[in-house]
Amino acid sequence: MFEVLVYLYENYWRPDACPEPDQLSRKLSAVGFESDEIQEALSWLSGLNGHAQSRALLDDSSSRSLRLYAPQEQEQLGAECIAFISFLESAGVLTPALREFVIDRAWAVGAGPLSLDDLKIIVLMVFWSLGEEPDALILDELFVAPEDRLIH
Template sequence: MFEVLVYVYENYWRGDACPELPQLERKLNAIGFDADEIRDALLWLDGLNLAAQSTLWLDAAPTTRPDTTLPSFPATDSMRVYSVAEQNHLGAECLGFITFLESAGVLPPPMREVILDRAMAVSGEPMALDDLKIIILMVYWSFGEEPDTLVLDELYDDSAERIAH
């Protein structure tokens, strides 16, 4: 599935430039991707589209709910507590990377929640960091945003090839 997602990311520069899923499926079949991989990727992309649209809709909503004075989104100094299922599925390495992006100020809470939603939609425990990085790129892509250059470097970098100084 991740090979298909990488192909989509590299060939459609923004989420809104991507063709509708049936047309994309035909293109991916013509290229020669495995039918099961295409099906899994398209289901995942459909979930990504729904999550991104929901988040964009919430961003346009008022800052307070009508029945209360509580804010719609967490305050900037709030803390995200991960469920046991999220901890088991993502593992320490992936959770640490998400925390790194948040502390660097490049991952806002609504985008983080979409990343977590899409990561939890992928089977296998614990998730590989490289797979999480692809998910993060796809979430930025679906929001029509390009990550900061240093973030892109972290997302594309293969840490196994780094040389310690």
């Protein structure tokens, strides 16, 4: 599923540029994705689009909250993903509402624990669904593997 999401992110810079689900499914199949992978991604995207309709996700930057994770969430996300979400929140990239949006979409994946790379794709897709792009430093954090970074 995540390969399909990355393909969509790279080829359709905005969600409204994507074709309707039936046509998108045919295009993804023509590119070589498996039908079960396509259906899983389209189902996940449907939930993503449902949340993205609310612009309030971007407008609650002044609110503060403390997030306690339920044991099931800790198991689904894993310590590394929870730490990364906290990092993004402390950096001002994720508002509390966006954090919950990311957690909801991570929960929708179903299989846990989620890898950090998969969580990063989810974060990208959340911003993509809102028509937003994180700043360059955060994009670097989301795309570049730590061992590939240049230290100055």
